[in-house]
Amino acid sequence: MFGITKKITNRITNKKKKIMKKIILTVVAAMALTTSFAETQSKNSDKRFDMNCDIYRLSEVLGLNDEQMDKVEAIHETFTDDMQTASEVQGMRQRHMIHQAVRKDAREMHRILTEEQFRDYMRILGVTLRNRHL
Secondary structure: OHHHHHHHHHHHHHHHHHHHHHHHHHHHHHHHHHHHHHHHHHHHHHHHOOOOOOHHHHHHHHOOOHHHHHHHHHHHHHHHHHHHHHHOOOHHHHHHHHHHHHHHHHHHHHHHOOHHHHHHHHHHHHHHHHHOOO
């Protein structure tokens, strides 16, 4: 009688070991996928905040003169830096920093562009921000 009980106990123990092994492997696989997904999300979010653009093409579209182009390039460089800084934080703080960067950029651009150029620039900026889900 004790021999049968021992065999049953061994079978149950072996089944438990197999189940635990499957659970552990599942957890390890889930963690690996989660880590991979998080890295991908992080890389994608950094790309969203990269505001570098071809200033010469922008100057052609807006019809900038040389003096305006130099100033636009400097302002845009500051805007790009501000957006990169915003990419390093999360949540409401990030939204606030994006809002501040856009307002600062708009204020500076408004000072040097004509009304028509500024209107076109704001359209381009708005489309860019929407396309990047910012």
